[in-house]
Amino acid sequence: MPDVSYFNLTWMAEHFRDELRTKKAILLYAYNGTGKTRLSTAFKDLGKQVNENGEVIKRDTLYFNAFTEDLFTWDNNLENDLQRVLELNTDSKFFNGLRELEMEVKIGKFLERHADYSFYIDYDRRVLDRSDNTERRLAPAVMFFRERDANGDPIAIKVSRGEERIFVWCFFLAIVQLVLDKADAYKWVRYIYIDDPISSLDEGNAVMVAHHLAQILTDLPGQLRVVISSHHVMFFNVLCNEMSKARKYFLTREPRGRGVTVQETDSTPFLYHLSCLVDLHQAERNGVLYTHHFNMMRRVMEQTASFFGYGKWEECIKPEADDPNQTGYKRVIDLMSHGDYSLYEPREMMPENKEHFGRALRQFINNHPFSPTLFGGTP
Numbered sequence: 001m002p003d004v005s006y007f008n009l010t011w012m013a014e015h016f017r018d019e020l021r022t023k024k025a026i027l028l029y030a031y032n033g034t035g036k037t038r039l040s041t042a043f044k045d046l047g048k049q050v051n052e053n054g055e056v057i058k059r060d061t062l063y064f065n066a067f068t069e070d071l072f073t074w075d076n077n078l079e080n081d082l083q084r085v086l087e088l089n090t091d092s093k094f095f096n097g098l099r100e101l102e103m104e105v106k107i108g109k110f111l112e113r114h115a116d117y118s119f120y121i122d123y124d125r126r127v128l129d130r131s132d133n134t135e136r137r138l139a140p141a142v143m144f145f146r147e148r149d150a151n152g153d154p155i156a157i158k159v160s161r162g163e164e165r166i167f168v169w170c171f172f173l174a175i176v177q178l179v180l181d182k183a184d185a186y187k188w189v190r191y192i193y194i195d196d197p198i199s200s201l202d203e204g205n206a207v208m209v210a211h212h213l214a215q216i217l218t219d220l221p222g223q224l225r226v227v228i229s230s231h232h233v234m235f236f237n238v239l240c241n242e243m244s245k246a247r248k249y250f251l252t253r254e255p256r257g258r259g260v261t262v263q264e265t266d267s268t269p270f271l272y273h274l275s276c277l278v279d280l281h282q283a284e285r286n287g288v289l290y291t292h293h294f295n296m297m298r299r300v301m302e303q304t305a306s307f308f309g310y311g312k313w314e315e316c317i318k319p320e321a322d323d324p325n326q327t328g329y330k331r332v333i334d335l336m337s338h339g340d341y342s343l344y345e346p347r348e349m350m351p352e353n354k355e356h357f358g359r360a361l362r363q364f365i366n367n368h369p370f371s372p373t374l375f376g377g378t379p
Contacts, residue, residue, distance in 0.1 A: 004262050005254060005259055006260055008259065010045075010046070012039060012042075012260060012262060013042040013046055016043060016227060019247060020225040020227075023247045024220050024225060024226070024245065024246070025217065025220070025225065025227070025245070025246035025247070026228070026248075027227075027239050028227065028228070028230075028249045028250075028251055029229075029231070029233075029236045029251065029275075030230075030252070031252075032231045034231075034251050034252065034253050036229045036251070037065050037066050037195055037196070039195075039229065039251075040195040040229065041065070041067070043061060043191070043193055044059070044061040044063050044193060047059055047061045058188070059093065059188060060189065060191055061190070062094075062192050063194070064172045064193070064194045065193075065194075065195035065196070068094070069164075069165070069168055070089075071088065071089045071095070072087070072089070073087045073089065074086055075087050076158070083143060084156060084158040085142060085143050086144070086164070086167075087138075087139045088121075088140045088142070089139070093188075094175070096186060097183075097184075097185035098123075099121075099123050100185075101183065101185065103174060104120055106177060107119075107167075107170050107171050107174045110170035110173045111166070111167065111170040114205075115166055116146070117144050117145065117159060117163065118144070118145055118146065118154070119142050120143055120154070121142050122141055123140045125140065125141055143156050144156065144159045144163075144167075169197050169209075173213075176217075177216070189224070190223060190224065191224075191225050192217075192225070192227070193226075193227045194227070194229070195229045196230050196231060196232070197209065198230075198232060198235055206232055206234045206238070207234060207238050210235045210236075210238035210242070213228070214238070214242035214243050215242075218242075218243070229251075233275050233279065234276065247266065248266050249262045249263065249264060250263045273299070273300050274370070274374060276296055276300055278375065279296070280297055280361060281361065281365065281374075284354075284357065284358050284361055287354070289349045289353075289354050291336055291348075291349055291353075294332070294333050294336035294353075295336070297357070297361060297364075298334075301316040301317070301333075301364065304316050304364075304368060308368075316364050317329050317330065317363055329356060329359075329360045332356045332360075336353065
């Protein structure tokens with residue numbers, strides 16, 4: 001399919017809905033700031049029906065994007081210095097029938113893959129109104145804990161921002177599972193739209209999350225359809241490999257704000273590795289290098305080796321005449337790309353490893369026919 005330009009994102013969302021009449025899934029790659037999140041909102045809005053009072057009476061899209069986190073709000077209870085809890089905005093249809101559906105169990109099955117904390121949802125929260133000495137109901141809320149007191153009661157904690165995002169993601173996956181299981185509360189869902197679910201995770205966990213998501217969405221029942229968009233190269237690559245029948249697109253913004261262009265890339269997966277290589281080059285030039293960048297570099301070398309027909313990925317590292325370090329580079333890359341690194345706190349490289357990384361990356365780029373324009377000139 002030739003490149004197609006759209007003056008606004010609503011037109012593109014309409015195209016996606018047409019495409020999903022014959023395709024079960026669409027995967028979309030785009031850089032940050034291109035309009036991915038606004039596209040997900042436009043897609044969702046096309047499925048809404050509103051009455052004369054402006055109330056939504058029908059919808060068809062369960063979506064996850066930057067706004068999903070807004071459905072969860074911390075109640076820090078600063079006045080009484082008591083429990084910190086994460087309140088749920090139950091005005092949203094996102095939270096249909098939580099209590100009856102035993103969500104704690106369903107969320108826990110996903111959360112145990114990523115987290116070391118526990119939680120429970122309090123559906124019976126109340127507060128004393130001192131003005132008339134009556135109790136007032138509060139919104140349901142999530143309490144997080146790692147330990148219990150002498151009476152066996154959980155000791156509430158406020159989890160980190162990264163841990164909170166993991167919880168919200170697992171909450172969403174539990175709802176997706178309910179959709180796949182055809183639960184009555186979610187029979188209205190015809191489309192699942194997922195936008196950039198792992199913006200705060202490192203590369204190793206991007207692979208794990210993408211693999212798990214692809215497993216969940218492999219066999220979509222009936223007329224259910226899915227769209228997944230991301231700016232994350234490795235996450236997107238794993239999805240492309242594991243959801244091979246999905247339609248794959250690359251979204252770019254037209255110059256001077258003249259809309260967006262979507263390019264079908266079903267036959268050009270190498271594109272994403274070039275984007276990854278550009279990111280690595282920029283990180284190395286800026287000196288902002290983390291351990292997971294070794295994982296990214298190895299992935300690029302593996303794809304390059306496959307493209308050129310090399311027997312092993314390490315053949316991509318061709319040492320200079322005065323550089324005997326090919327074996328050493330392979331060992332460093334192997335070690336650093338298979339380590340057990342933190343989900344929430346990616347580790348910055350030691351100076352020695354930054355030097356190894358930089359030399360290996362420069363040799364790799366210089367010895368393969370990449371266009372210098374990718375790197376703003378000669379690398």
